Amino acid sequence: MQTATNLAPDAPDLKSNRLTLRYVLQHAGIGLALLILVIFFSIASEHFLTAGNITNILTQITINLILAVGMTFVILIGGIDLSVGSVLAFAGVVAGKVITLSGFSDGTLITMAVLAGLGTGVICGLMNGLISAWWGLPSFIITLGMLNIARGAALHVADARTIYSFPFSFEEFGSIMIFGVPILFLLALALVAVAWVVLNFTVFGRMVYGIGNNEEAVRLAGHNVMFYKVGAFAICGACAGLAALAYMARLNISSPIAGIAFELDAIAAVIIGGTSLAGGRGSVLGTLMGAFIIGVLANGLILMGLNDFMRQMITGLVIIVAVIVDYYRARFSTT
Amino acid sequence: MNAHTPMTAPLLTVRGLKKHFGGVKALDGVDLQIRPGEVHALVGENGAGKSTLIKVLTGLHFPTDGEITFQGAGFVPGQPQWSKEAGIQVVHQEFNLLEHLSIAENISIEALPKTRWGFLDKAEMRARAVQALDLVGLGGISTQRPISSLGIAHKQLVEIARALQTDSNLLILDEPTATLTEREKDNLFQIVAQAKARGVSVLFVSHHLDEVFAHCDRVTVFRNGRTVTTEDIAKTSPEAVVAHMVGRHVDHTARETRAHDLGAVVLSTQNLISSANTTGHGVSVEVRAGEILGIAGLVGAGRTEFLRAIFAADTPAGGTVQMDGAAVSFHGPRDAIDAGIGFVTEDRKLEGLILEMSIAANTSMVNLKSLFPKGWMAARTEADQAATYGRKFGLKYGKTGDAAASLSGGNQQKVVLSKWLANSPRVLLLDEPTRGVDVGAKFEIYKILRELAAEGVAMIIVSSELPELMALSDQIAVMSNHQIAGTLERDSFAEEAILKFAYGQAQ
Numbered sequence: 090m091q092t093a094t095n096l097a098p099d100a101p102d103l104k105s106n107r108l109t110l111r112y113v114l115q116h117a118g119i120g121l122a123l124l125i126l127v128i129f130f131s132i133a134s135e136h137f138l139t140a141g142n143i144t145n146i147l148t149q150i151t152i153n154l155i156l157a158v159g160m161t162f163v164i165l166i167g168g169i170d171l172s173v174g175s176v177l178a179f180a181g182v183v184a185g186k187v188i189t190l191s192g193f194s195d196g197t198l199i200t201m202a203v204l205a206g207l208g209t210g211v212i213c214g215l216m217n218g219l220i221s222a223w224w225g226l227p228s229f230i231i232t233l234g235m236l237n238i239a240r241g242a243a244l245h246v247a248d249a250r251t252i253y254s255f256p257f258s259f260e261e262f263g264s265i266m267i268f269g270v271p272i273l274f275l276l277a278l279a280l281v282a283v284a285w286v287v288l289n290f291t292v293f294g295r296m297v298y299g300i301g302n303n304e305e306a307v308r309l310a311g312h313n314v315m316f317y318k319v320g321a322f323a324i325c326g327a328c329a330g331l332a333a334l335a336y337m338a339r340l341n342i343s344s345p346i347a348g349i350a351f352e353l354d355a356i357a358a359v360i361i362g363g364t365s366l367a368g369g370r371g372s373v374l375g376t377l378m379g380a381f382i383i384g385v386l387a388n389g390l391i392l393m394g395l396n397d398f399m400r401q402m403i404t405g406l407v408i409i410v411a412v413i414v415d416y417y418r419a420r421f422s423t424t
Numbered sequence: 425m426n427a428h429t430p431m432t433a434p435l436l437t438v439r440g441l442k443k444h445f446g447g448v449k450a451l452d453g454v455d456l457q458i459r460p461g462e463v464h465a466l467v468g469e470n471g472a473g474k475s476t477l478i479k480v481l482t483g484l485h486f487p488t489d490g491e492i493t494f495q496g497a498g499f500v501p502g503q504p505q506w507s508k509e510a511g512i513q514v515v516h517q518e519f520n521l522l523e524h525l526s527i528a529e530n531i532s533i534e535a536l537p538k539t540r541w542g543f544l545d546k547a548e549m550r551a552r553a554v555q556a557l558d559l560v561g562l563g564g565i566s567t568q569r570p571i572s573s574l575g576i577a578h579k580q581l582v583e584i585a586r587a588l589q590t591d592s593n594l595l596i597l598d599e600p601t602a603t604l605t606e607r608e609k610d611n612l613f614q615i616v617a618q619a620k621a622r623g624v625s626v627l628f629v630s631h632h633l634d635e636v637f638a639h640c641d642r643v644t645v646f647r648n649g650r651t652v653t654t655e656d657i658a659k660t661s662p663e664a665v666v667a668h669m670v671g672r673h674v675d676h677t678a679r680e681t682r683a684h685d686l687g688a689v690v691l692s693t694q695n696l697i698s699s700a701n702t703t704g705h706g707v708s709v710e711v712r713a714g715e716i717l718g719i720a721g722l723v724g725a726g727r728t729e730f731l732r733a734i735f736a737a738d739t740p741a742g743g744t745v746q747m748d749g750a751a752v753s754f755h756g757p758r759d760a761i762d763a764g765i766g767f768v769t770e771d772r773k774l775e776g777l778i779l780e781m782s783i784a785a786n787t788s789m790v791n792l793k794s795l796f797p798k799g800w801m802a803a804r805t806e807a808d809q810a811a812t813y814g815r816k817f818g819l820k821y822g823k824t825g826d827a828a829a830s831l832s833g834g835n836q837q838k839v840v841l842s843k844w845l846a847n848s849p850r851v852l853l854l855d856e857p858t859r860g861v862d863v864g865a866k867f868e869i870y871k872i873l874r875e876l877a878a879e880g881v882a883m884i885i886v887s888s889e890l891p892e893l894m895a896l897s898d899q900i901a902v903m904s905n906h907q908i909a910g911t912l913e914r915d916s917f918a919e920e921a922i923l924k925f926a927y928g929q930a931q
Contacts, residue, residue, distance in 0.1 A: 292792055292799045295785065303778045309737055309769060310789040310843070311761035369780060 119363055119378040126382060130389035137392055140269050147274040148339070150384035152177075152332050154277045154377065156355035157362075158284045159214075159328025161376045162321040164359050165288070167301045167368025168228035170217060170322065172235035173329040174351035178344065179243040180209040181333035185252035185343030188259065195256040202259075206337075207330040213239055214326020218319035228322070236352070243345040253342045263338030273335045280331070284373045297321055301368030357404070358383055361411040382407065433496055435460045435593060435625050436481075441490030443476050450476040452649035454490070458594065463616060463626045465636040465657075468646030469669055469888065474629050475517070477646075478598055482514045483507040495593065508534065511593035515583050515600055521571045528553035528567040531586045556589035557582075559618075561611050577608045584615065595619055596627045601635060613639050631722050633662045633927055647671050663920075666927075670890065670919040682898065683878065687713030689749065690882040691734070691765070691851045696743035698729035701906040706743040709901055709908070711851070711882040716873070718897030719886045720922050726906035727886040728770055731853045734884075735760045735767045747851075761790065766844030770855035770886075772833070776840045779829040783821055784810040786828045786839050791847045813842035818868060834858075834865020841872060852876065854885045858892060870896060890919045904928045 130137040156173050163170045184206035188198050217235050221228040265272040288294035296317040299307045308314045332351075337343050362379030364371025383404060390400045436458040443451040451473045458464045466474050479485040481492075483504040492499045494510055501507050507514075521530050528549045529536075537548040553567035560581045571579060580600065587595060597616075601609050616626055616639060630636055636643055637657060645652040645668040652668045692710035707730050711717045721727050733740040736754035744751050747763055754760045757767070769775035777786050784803075787810040788795055795805060810824040817838040821831060828839055837857065844852060857873070858866045873896060877883060887893045893900055894917045901911045902925035910925035912918075 290801050292796055292801060295792065295801065298781065299778055299785075299789070302780050303774070305775050306778050306789070309735075309757050309767060309775055310792075311756075311758040312792075313758065369778075 119361070119375055119382070123378055123382050123385065126385050126389065130385065130392065134389065134392040137389055142388065142392070144266070144269050144271065146381075146384050146388045148271050149388065150380045151271065151274045151277045151339075152335055153351065153354045153358055153383065154274075154380040155280060155328050155332040155335060156351055157358035157376045157380050158277075158280050158373060159325035160352075160355045160359050161284065161362075161364055161371065161373045162288075162297060163228070163325045164356070164364050164366060165297050165301045165368055165371055166318055166321045167304070168221065168318070168321065169232065169356065169366075170214075170228065170325045171232040171352050172213065172217060172239055173325065173332075173355055174348035175236045175239035175243065176210055176213045176326060176329040177333045177336065177348035177351060178346065179213065179239040179246070179333075180206045180330040181337055181343035181347055182243045182247040182252060182345050183209045184330075184333060184337060185255075186246060188255050188337075189252060195258050198256055199259050202337075203334060206334045207327055210326040210328070210330025210333065211323050212326070213329070214323040215319060217326065218322025221322070222315045222318040240345075247343070247345040249345060251342050251344045255337065255341055259338060260341045263335075263341070273339060276335070278377075280328070281373055281377050288373055293317065293320065298369055301365075301370070303369075354383060357408050360408060360415070363411075363415065365415055366412070379411075432460055434458060434493075435495060437493040438477075438481075439491050439493075441477070441480065441492065442488045443473075443480055443485055444488045449649050451480070451487075451490075453651075454646065454649065455651045455654075456644055457654065458625050458627060459642075460593075460625055461620055461623045462641040463620055463628055463639060465640035465643040466627060466629045466646065467631070467633070467636060467643060467665060467669060469890075472646040472669070473649040474646055475598065476649075478514060478516075478596055478627075478629065481507060481512055481596065508590070511591070512596065513587040513590065513592035513594070514596040515580075515587050515598060517598045519579055519583060521579060521583060523572040524570055526568050526570055527557070527565070527574075527582055530571055530582060531556050531567075531589060533586075534590075552589060553585075556585040559588045560585045560615055577604050580604060581608070581611075584612070588615070588619065591622075592624060594625045594627060596629070598629045599631065600628075601630065601632065609635075631724075631927065633665060636665075637662060645669055666920060666923050670923065684714050684880075686715045686898070687880060690747065691884075692746045692749075693730075693734060694744045694746065696730065696733050696745060697741040698726060698733040698906065699738045699741050700729040701726055701741060703906050705907055707903070707906070707908055708743075709884070711884055713850070713880045713882050714877050715898045716877050716883045716885060716896050718893035718900040719884060719903055720888075720890065720893055720900055720926060721886075721903035721909075722926050723888070725903040725926065727903050728855055729906070730903070731767065731855055731884065731886060735765060735853060737767065761847065761849075764848075764850035766790070766847060766849035766852045768837075768840050768844060768852065768854040768857055770859065772836050772840060772860070777828045777836055780827055782825045783814070783819075783828055783831070783839055784824040787813055787824075787842045787846060790843045794847075809846060810842070813838075813846065817842065817872060832862070832865070834861040834869070837861055837865070837869060838872075841869070845876075850881060852881055852883045854883060856887055857885060858887070858889070866892075890922055893922075894919070902926050 136142055156177070160170060160173065184202040187205040188202035190198060213235060217228065217232050220226065221231040263273060267275065288297060296307065296312060300314055300317055304314055333343070336347060358379035359376050360366060360379070361382050362371065362375030362377070364375060386404055386407065387400055390403060391397070434457045436456070438454060438456040441451055441454040442449070454473060454477060468474050476485065480487050480501060483501040483506055486502050492501065499510060522533065531553045532549045537545040539545045550567050557563055557565060557567065562578065562581050562585065571582065574582065584600070600612060604612060619626060628636070628640055640657055642654060642656055643660065643665060644654040645665060647669060689710045690713050694708050695706035696708070697706035709717060719727050729738070732738045734745055736756050736759060745754070746752065752763055754763070773779060778789070784806045788806045795809065796802070807824045813819070814821060814824065819838050820835050828836060831839065858869055861869065873883065885893065885896060898914055899911060900917060900922060902909050902922050904926055905928070909928060912921060
């Protein structure tokens with residue numbers, strides 16, 4: 090049959106050397122960049138690769154990592170959540186109010202505070218998702234509104250004051266180390282693992298990728314697109330609530346002005362990690378790498394004696410480079 | 425006035441023009457000659473290459489091969505700007521107006537007038553607009569009105585005014601009358617006559633042969649990306665033109681006699697009015713188990729919208745759908761799917777597949793939840809399902825984990841079919857099921873559809889390829905302007921008869 094030979098004229102293209110380059114970009118790129126950074130800073134500063142400093146880095150990236158995991162879901166469906174920093178503050182002061190109530194045992198207070206913090210985050214996320222999905226409005230604007238609402242609510246609830254003197258067992262928990270690794274970081278790592286399983290092995294995860302790639306095809310295949318979109322925002326809100334609890338456990342305060350501009354670092358971690366801002370492509374393991382790159386850069390540059398302003402400039406540069414790399418990645422996967 | 429002297433050097437000569445998109449030959453050797461001051465019609469079936477030619481001439485597509493001579497000199501289009509400078513103006517089928525800017529701004533948008541100081545010269549802009557609007561009989565309208573405040577016919581006229589204001593040599597009108605009322609059409613043809621009197625050549629692309637025969641000097645017929653013939657209007661007839669459009673070739677899509685009996689009516693529509701249908705009259709059809717109902721018609725006849733209305737992809741404006749004789753009310757694709765309907769959409773890339781995702785993921789896209797009721801996916805189960813359909817349909821692929829984008833058009837379409845069949849539908853709606861599919865895969869798809877019919881699946885197939893419809897269908901309904909213009913039984917299938925209904929000439 091003459092027809093059998095020309096059935097797939099463009100298939101070999103994908104299999105030739107382009108695939109290798111694409112493969113490198115997609116899988117090794119971020120890890121490789123992180124490795125180079127670590128080697129560079131190890132040479133540049135004798136303090137970098139010490140146990141104490143590594144603990145430092147892990148502590149510093151924990152909150153951003155938790156926020157970035159939730160952000161990964163939202164960016165994968167093709168949205169964005171600018172409100173996570175403010176929601177962190179709001180969930181924090183709500184949990185802080187609850188945990189400082191009198192007349193309950195420490196265990197009860199901690200349980201109630203965890204539920205209150207998570208609940209506040211989920212409610213904010215649900216509102217973001219429901220409003221943007223129901224009216225088909227850009228989540229950029231809706232979450233920008235929520236950024237202000239949650240910040241105002243946090244200041245209002247806390248009466249613009251910092252809340253402190255939490256139960257002793259709660260404060261103690263936040264400083265537990267296991268072989269030099271902060272327990273809060275381990276919990277964040279567990280969150281990454283859970284998110285990875287959800288995204289790769291559940292129907293929910295498949296829909297998240299599907300909607301980000303081609304929402305109309307998913308809708309015409311009979312799936313409830315709105316449910317999954319709202320779900321992604323609710324997960325992002327829940328992560329903001331979790332981040333608030335981690336913040337409280339680490340610093341032993343909850344502050345209505347906590348988390349300002351945290352959304353930017355979270356988005357940066359997701360993008361540096363190779364998740365496409367257009368949605369549908371990326372992974373939460375990349376996000377883990379992205380959070381590490383931001384944390385290692387910040388730590389290493391300061392150890393090298395650069396001031397915080399320089400650090401900020403270089404982090405910004407890395408974000409731009411990551412997006413340019415993503416541009417080429419997208420081109421390789423469509424040609 | 426030398427428009428009628430054939431001796432004059434032609435304004436535009438196109439010779440052997442080709443435009444290939446990958447393996448798709450949109451233009452495969454097109455010849456066209458336009459004389460100064462003539463109104464030249466270009467006709468052909470959907471997909472014959474008319475729009476592609478316009479896009480090449482206006483610099484939107486770079487030609488693959490061939491030569492173009494314009495005003496006696498070689499012309500290489502490549503940028504819209506070059507075509508405009510050469511004096512080729514086009515009024516596209518879809519509007520290219522900036523909705524929130526004024527009429528005046530839209531008319532001058534290609535070359536905004538500036539004052540000495542570099543500011544916008546609003547007075548000049550208004551003057552130009554008034555002059556241009558006069559040309560199309562819109563003299564009375566305020567040039568400051570935003571485009572968004574105009575009705576669709578007025579938008580069309582503004583678009584034409586914009587094309588006419590610069591003294592062009594060649595004015596291309598792509599389906600200009602689709603949105604106009606009778607009076608507005610008369611007005612348009614007056615404009616065309618005036619342009620012709622000024623020595624402007626007009627290339628008039630139309631589906632409406634009555635307009636072509638009333639207002640044009642010559643007609644060129646395209647078929648499958650090639651020029652079939654160019655004729656003087658005075659020396660030909662609508663019947664002859666239709667025959668050229670269809671071609672005399674007997675397609676190898678041999679009609680097989682149906683071996684199975686038809687069952688009871690599975691799906692029927694009663695005066696179903698799609699959301700895009702503003703005529704107030706709907707479509708009523710019925711299809712039996714094992715039957716294939718073909719729907720023919722021109723682009724814009726409302727065929728896709730009708731299928732989408734059945735499937736509740738868009739909410740219908742009126743009418744009902746019945747399954748097994750009982751009225752059903754679908755609130756979205758999910759309901760239609762649960763009732764046993766599948767919908768192979770026209771645009772594989774935008775609506776059918778998720779190209780970046782694997783063949784396995786695409787195959788399980790419809791039955792994902794019934795395949796994994798607990799929400800946990802098993803990669804193996806999914807891969808097995810894809811492999812099963814891959815074997816059944818002779819899919820040419822590497823691994824089930826490869827991206828759907830790695831497949832050829834025909835094999836992509838097999839994946840689309842697989843994903844619907846995985847849900848065991850009783851009714852399958854198919855919109856242009858073999859578009860962009862090469863010949864070999866086309867026949868394989870025909871075979872699959874015939875087998876499905878033998879298994880008792882009811883099908884409604886929309887296709888612009890008449891040989892395909894005639895080969896597959898038990899009955900063909902021809903749509904025109906959102907209505908059924910006529911219905912043909914298998915023993916009376918003929919392309920001429922179908923086209924007559926489609927062009928609305930049967931009334």
